[in-house]
Amino acid sequence: MDTLIQFAYVASGALFIFGLKQLGSPATARRGNMISSLGMLVAVVAALLDQGIIDYQWILIGIVVGGVIGGAAARMVQMTAMPEMVALFNGFGGMASLLVGWAALNPDAATFTLVTIILSILIGGVTFTGSMIAYGKLSEKIGSGAVLFNGQQVVNSLIVLGILGGAVMFCLEPANHMWLYLVIALSLVFGVMAVIPIGGADMPVVISLLNSYSGLAACAAGFAVNNNILIVAGALVGASGIILTQIMCKAMNRSLSNVLFSGFGSGKTETTAVEGEIKPITVEDAYYVLEAASSVAIIPGYGMAVAQAQHVVKELSVLLERNGAEVSFGIHPVAGRMPGHMNVLLAEADVPYDQLLEMDEINPRMETVDVAIVIGANDVVNPAARENEGSPIYGMPVINVDQARTVFVLKRSMASGFAGIENPLFYKDNTRMLFGDAKESIGGLVREFS
Amino acid sequence: MVAAEVFLTFILVLSIFLGFELINKVPATLHTPLMSGANAISGITLVGAISLAGTGNQDLSNWLGAGAVALATINVVGGYLVTDRMLAMFKKKEG
Numbered sequence: 001m002d003t004l005i006q007f008a009y010v011a012s013g014a015l016f017i018f019g020l021k022q023l024g025s026p027a028t029a030r031r032g033n034m035i036s037s038l039g040m041l042v043a044v045v046a047a048l049l050d051q052g053i054i055d056y057q058w059i060l061i062g063i064v065v066g067g068v069i070g071g072a073a074a075r076m077v078q079m080t081a082m083p084e085m086v087a088l089f090n091g092f093g094g095m096a097s098l099l100v101g102w103a104a105l106n107p108d109a110a111t112f113t114l115v116t117i118i119l120s121i122l123i124g125g126v127t128f129t130g131s132m133i134a135y136g137k138l139s140e141k142i143g144s145g146a147v148l149f150n151g152q153q154v155v156n157s158l159i160v161l162g163i164l165g166g167a168v169m170f171c172l173e174p175a176n177h178m179w180l181y182l183v184i185a186l187s188l189v190f191g192v193m194a195v196i197p198i199g200g201a202d203m204p205v206v207i208s209l210l211n212s213y214s215g216l217a218a219c220a221a222g223f224a225v226n227n228n229i230l231i232v233a234g235a236l237v238g239a240s241g242i243i244l245t246q247i248m249c250k251a252m253n254r255s256l257s258n259v260l261f262s263g264f265g266s267g268k269t270e271t272t273a274v275e276g277e278i279k280p281i282t283v284e285d286a287y288y289v290l291e292a293a294s295s296v297a298i299i300p301g302y303g304m305a306v307a308q309a310q311h312v313v314k315e316l317s318v319l320l321e322r323n324g325a326e327v328s329f330g331i332h333p334v335a336g337r338m339p340g341h342m343n344v345l346l347a348e349a350d351v352p353y354d355q356l357l358e359m360d361e362i363n364p365r366m367e368t369v370d371v372a373i374v375i376g377a378n379d380v381v382n383p384a385a386r387e388n389e390g391s392p393i394y395g396m397p398v399i400n401v402d403q404a405r406t407v408f409v410l411k412r413s414m415a416s417g418f419a420g421i422e423n424p425l426f427y428k429d430n431t432r433m434l435f436g437d438a439k440e441s442i443g444g445l446v447r448e449f450s
Numbered sequence: 451m452v453a454a455e456v457f458l459t460f461i462l463v464l465s466i467f468l469g470f471e472l473i474n475k476v477p478a479t480l481h482t483p484l485m486s487g488a489n490a491i492s493g494i495t496l497v498g499a500i501s502l503a504g505t506g507n508q509d510l511s512n513w514l515g516a517g518a519v520a521l522a523t524i525n526v527v528g529g530y531l532v533t534d535r536m537l538a539m540f541k542k543k544e545g
Contacts, residue, residue, distance in 0.1 A: 009497075016491055017468065017472065019487075020469075020472045020487075020488075020491075023476060023483070023487055024475045024476045024477070024480075025480075026477070026480060026542070027542070029540065030534065030537040030538060030540075033533045036487060036491060037490070037530040040493070040494065040526055040530070043497050044496060044500070044526075046497075047496075047497040047498075047501060050500070050501050050504075052501055052504070052505070053500070053501060053504030054505060055504055055506035058504070058512065058515070058516040058519070059504050059519055061516065061520075062499075062516045062517070062518075062519030062520040063519060065523070066519065066520040066521065066523025066524040066525075066526075066527065067523050067524075067527045069520075069528070070523060070524035070525065070529070070531070071527050071531060073524070073532075074531035074532035074535065075531065075535075079536070079539075082486070082532075082536075085528075086482075089486070089525050089528055089529055090489060090492075092521045092522070092524050092525050093492045093495065093522065093525045095521050096495040096499060096518040096519075096525065097518075099499070099517050099521070100499050100514075100515070100518045102514050103510075103511040103512075103514035103515045103518065104502065105511075208485070211485050211488060211492075214489065215488065217492075217495075218493075218494055218495045219462065221495050222458075222494075222498065223462075225501070225502070226454065227497060227498055228461055230494050230495065230498050231458055231461050231465065232465045233492070233494035234492065234494065234495075235461075235468075236468065236469040236472070236491060237469075237488045237489070237491050238466065239465075239466050239468075239469025239472075240473040240484065240485075241488065243469075243470060243473045243474060244481060247478075247481075339478070339482060339484075340479060340480060340482035340484070343478070343482065344482045344539070347539040347541070348539050350539075352542055352543035353479050353540050353541070353542065354542055354543050355543060356479055358477075358478050358479075
């Protein structure tokens, strides 16, 4: 029987791998997700057949409670709220690994097992509280800015030392529960400390990293309970999170340590004098320009999500196409609050995915674009990243909307973006500012067309 | 006979490399579903939690296991459903 269960785990691992492979293309992604969930089902059924299980009562209660909560959350969440949802799920995964590590503790465990137990508690704990803070910031239940204070590095170093010391003592004296509790408490505190100094605009990096941690925590738990499938699946998730983290960092031209420790946009930005003046435009005038345009690029940012404007944006793009214009969407890798955030919103609004262009695809053709419409994006279209060496985002790859013939920037007011950086784009000769709520402005354009 | 630790570490290292290879090929447009799908997979902790929650002992370990089962199930069920919901929306241009 036990051999059978182990073989079921092998099958389940293969299904995960095959499922992830299919996730690599939009055409097969949905099937890939199904295959991966089938792998999960196989693994869970195999685990339930384990002869060591005497009492199913608590397992069933746990599964029912978790299933109802998870199912309800998945059904009700709005697409604009995906980042905080994923953060929350990451946190639960981390907590589950912490609990498994803790529960796996028994007095006569070998040192290797003790090390993996403490690792799963440590990573799980950091993932849990880190994700909760990320959730709070993303849902704006707490301030989304970077929280920095004097001596932060010192405090963090002390916490890390405390965790290391506690972990070593725990492995030496597993019977003394004080060390265990110390590591649990400090891990939870460290998760909070690690995420508070990171500002809202850097959230895509944090979410990817926490995603990776939740996988690594599962991995460590797999070592603790001596289970292959946890290690395989956890490692796959860990690797995927690390890759996404890398992509996000590259898209911001910053190193991971810079994102994690510098508290970006926390007031140390130097202001450079920007020349030119702001030229506002009315919806009506914007309509006349758009009506004459034969090529339009739409560049959405987090502001589109906040204004829930994705559906009117789609309407506008259809009207423009009917008017004979070629419409494309330019998506910056870090637009929004998680990797691929904009793509999901536009997919929700029925924009076909082949109309969405990545930054490297849209930039070469920007000079032939008549009108670039920037909706709620700021830093990802900031030409200072290209031109101004003193700018804090200098060197970050951006979408070069300023090279289009005309740029419309939809913006609530002149307040600077999340990162608090002045944007010279707004002052360029070919830029027109369309002030107001993005949804209303675009709705106005749609009405002008119809 | 190779020691269990070595065997498990071997699996870990190979899986990490496999993960890198698999994920590197995923296009940017699918990054959000990829992340929530990966998240669902990280709910695999459920498998470890099940055996700990079913010992029949009314001890701390059992309660911790039961809590882990509930949390990991949220992750699994929620993660897969929400990923499916997202992926159902991705459409190619018709005609």
